[in-house]
Structures are given as structure tokens and as C-alpha cells.
Amino acid sequence: MSQEQAIKIEALNKSFGKGDAFVDVIQDASFTINKGELVALVAPSGAGKTTLLMMLGCVDAPTSGTIWLGEEKVYDNKWLTKETRKIRREKIGFIFQAHYLIPFLNIIDNLRLLPQANKTDDKQSKAKARELLKYFDIAEKEKAMPSQLSGGQNQRVAIARALMNDPEIILADEPTAALDMARSIDVVKMLKKIASEQDVAIIMVTHDERMLKYCDRVMKIENKGIVFDDEHTTKIL
Numbered sequence: 001m002s003q004e005q006a007i008k009i010e011a012l013n014k015s016f017g018k019g020d021a022f023v024d025v026i027q028d029a030s031f032t033i034n035k036g037e038l039v040a041l042v043a044p045s046g047a048g049k050t051t052l053l054m055m056l057g058c059v060d061a062p063t064s065g066t067i068w069l070g071e072e073k074v075y076d077n078k079w080l081t082k083e084t085r086k087i088r089r090e091k092i093g094f095i096f097q098a099h100y101l102i103p104f105l106n107i108i109d110n111l112r113l114l115p116q117a118n119k120t121d122d123k124q125s126k127a128k129a130r131e132l133l134k135y136f137d138i139a140e141k142e143k144a145m146p147s148q149l150s151g152g153q154n155q156r157v158a159i160a161r162a163l164m165n166d167p168e169i170i171l172a173d174e175p176t177a178a179l180d181m182a183r184s185i186d187v188v189k190m191l192k193k194i195a196s197e198q199d200v201a202i203i204m205v206t207h208d209e210r211m212l213k214y215c216d217r218v219m220k221i222e223n224k225g226i227v228f229d230d231e232h233t234t235k236i237l
């Protein structure tokens, strides 16, 4: 694991709404996550996990505070660039609870969707997609449709898709929620491998305590603040 920062936030606050509809979700949160780390994010439903990921992913603006992605300060009480979409495309990979593959495109074309939007060379994106499918042991499925793959296989495709743009950061919102125990462990081990081999910082939301031992650190949202579980160390790899 390198000591280079991938994500740093300082004094981050997020609330929604006004008056009776006001909800204070995150208060005065500060932390740093380095490249190469797999960090679990654990908190009860409604505590603000998705909200935090959406801010780190430049999808939703904080109410106040500062965000760095890598060495680049991207938010300081306002977005510091008009091109948040570009930052997102270049630096961030998203994985969700449902795999969200496009049902009418085969596997390799699902992977190539984003690079096409990024105007990457066609040949290059195909080669990259094939390399990733091989890495995830699903190379023979490139022409299959998502409906012909199992839940676990589709989630592997979704992880491969998140890696198509060589992200520095992967934000995974309950990537194992739809999978059984064995498939969940596969997915988490795979995320661990990506983090360490490709020096990517990964935040993975999970409700499953059994997944925590595969993660480097456990981050919690408590009383609207972010705390790290000091007791936690990676026990099994």
C-alpha cells in the first residue's frame, strides 16, 4: 500500500432540505484514504453512506467542507471546476448493489460503453475489456448477454466495467447485497486484489460483518461523524 492520498476530506458537512424537511446527515467529517486501501463503510440504514459516496464521487455537492481526490482539490465550499463529470469519468469507478448492466448489450459492449463516451480508441477499449474479462475469469462470456450470466458473474462484469477507465478510486455501494455468502467473499477478495495490485483506493459499503476481515480498515458513521474502527485489522487474505 502506498502512502499517497487518494481521498482526503476536511470538515465536510451535508444536510438536505429546509425548515421541517431539514435533515443533517454528515457533520464535520475529516479523513484520508490512501491508494491501495480497501475500506469498508458500515453504518445503519439512513446514516448517510450513499450520501457520502455521492459526494466523494462528485455527484452530489457537500453543504460545506473540502474534498481532495488524489492531490487535486476538487471541492472547497464549491466545486473548483465546472467539469465534475470529467473528474468522475477519469478518476472514479462506481459499483452498485444491482449490477446495472444494459440488458440488450452483450458483456463486452457493456464494458465498452464508458470508454466510447470518453472517445477512447475502439480497438484499445476492446483490448482493455478483454484483458479485464480475463482477469476476472469470464473471458469466454464476452458475447453472452447479462441474462445468460449468474448474479455473481454479472457483478464481476460490473466490477470489470468500473475498472475500464483505470480509476484511482472505486466507490462500491453494497456490491455484495444481492449475492450469497460464497459469491460475496469472492467479490470482496477481488476488490482487495484490485486495491493492492492496481493501487486503487476502494470504499465498499457493506452490512455484512463477515466481509470486514477482508478489508484494510473499517469506517463508520456515528452521531453524524466519521470514525475508524481501531480494533480492526485485516485477519485473512
Ligand SMILES: Nc1ncnc2c1ncn2[C@@H]1O[C@H](COP(=O)(O)OP(=O)(O)OP(=O)(O)O)[C@@H](O)[C@H]1O
Pocket: 016, 017, 023, 025, 043, 044, 045, 046, 047, 048, 049, 050, 051, 052
Ligand atoms: N436527495 C435527498 N433529499 C432529502 N433527503 C435525502 C436525500 N438523499 C438522502 N436523504 C436523507 O439523508 C439520509 C441518509 O441517506 P442515505 O441514502 O445516505 O443513507 P444510507 O446510509 O445509504 O442508507 P441505506 O443503508 O438504507 O442505503 C436519510 O435520512 C435520507 O432520507
Ligand SMILES: [Mg+2]
Pocket: 049, 050, 051, 173
Ligand atoms: Mg445507501
